Amino acid sequence: MPARVAVLGAGFIGARHLKNLATMPDVAIAGVADVDAARAHEQAAHYGTTGYGDWRVLLERERPDAAYLCLPPCAHGEPEEALIAAGMPFFTEKPLGTTPDLPERIAAQVQARGLLTSAGYHWRYLDTVDRAREIVQATPPRLAMGYWFDYVPPPAWWLRRERSGGQVVEQTTHIFDLVRHLLGEPQRVFAAACPARLAQHPEADIDAAASATLQYPSGAIAVISSTCVVHYPCRIGLWLYAEDLVVECREFSLRVERPQGTETSEPTVDPFLAEDRAFIHALRTGDRSAIRVPYAEALRTHRLVMRVVEAAQS
Ligand SMILES: NC(=O)c1ccc[n+]([C@@H]2O[C@H](COP(=O)([O-])OP(=O)(O)OC[C@H]3O[C@@H](n4cnc5c(N)ncnc54)[C@H](O)[C@@H]3O)[C@@H](O)[C@H]2O)c1
8 A cells, every 4th residue: 555645735845745756656645735725726636636725624534644744934833743643754844943942842742752754954865965974074174164145035934034934044954954964063153144124025024144153162163154135046055174175065066176186076866856755765664764854853953043043133
């Protein structure tokens, strides 16, 4: 029997996971839910399943084996708690929420139930990131510079701090996750944010830019900066500097410069498909070893991001 998987949230990333899940012979889509019922129906019709305007009705009627949470950051909480109460494994998109407390509470419940979870920090599945990790483990960086310099994405919720958490929480979290994966946990966190209004988005109350400086027990420093004022994704990734070494780690490329020469490569895996395969494999077999970011690990990244937000505010 295929695993019956429901998708909650039929927007951009929900559609991407649905597309992946539909390619898997051992998965049946057990319904799609979205508060925008027309969106849910449209995606559901595409995959020959039922659309719902309320995820609670979907869970009650379909009783799926697992669920994907592809919701705006502010919509987390009640769905996770319902899934945990039902003992239902879930994949959640990042970020885990917009505040420090809610993900802590959910993580405790996940742990108490021993529930299978996975979080959408898809960069972790890039083979170029595996390679970057090998390199920096052999030659520890003294400085890392991370960037998320991008335009304002389309969803209206993104511009409101209460709904998205702001750019650091919603987007740059990928870079904070990557720097944790490559350099470990920082000892000290400093941050500042630029609260200037976005001229083209008068409804926005998020910061226009932010920068965090992290210091590691070794003394190494990482500076992670964000802005959404530019008109295209002009700089997104992590640059690492060690003795006679520069590593430029981006989503679609890895560049390693040494005095002897430069090596460039591109990922050979689709990281979204890889994370979906890992979750479905674990769901079907009980073998969780391919899941690189379960909820508890995503929580550690969320904690770091919350430290940055806190530091910028204070
Ligand atoms: N891993 C990645 O690279 C990546 C990429 C894009 C988005 N995301 C994350 O995925 C999440 C969704 O982003 P998106 O771009 O798909 O947004 P989106 O706005 O396109 O889609 C979200 C959908 O959720 C629906 N929704 C809102 N509240 C709901 C609720 N309570 N119940 C059911 N549906 C609800 C909305 O109507 C919308 O259709 C965000 O947290 C975002 O950070 C991750």
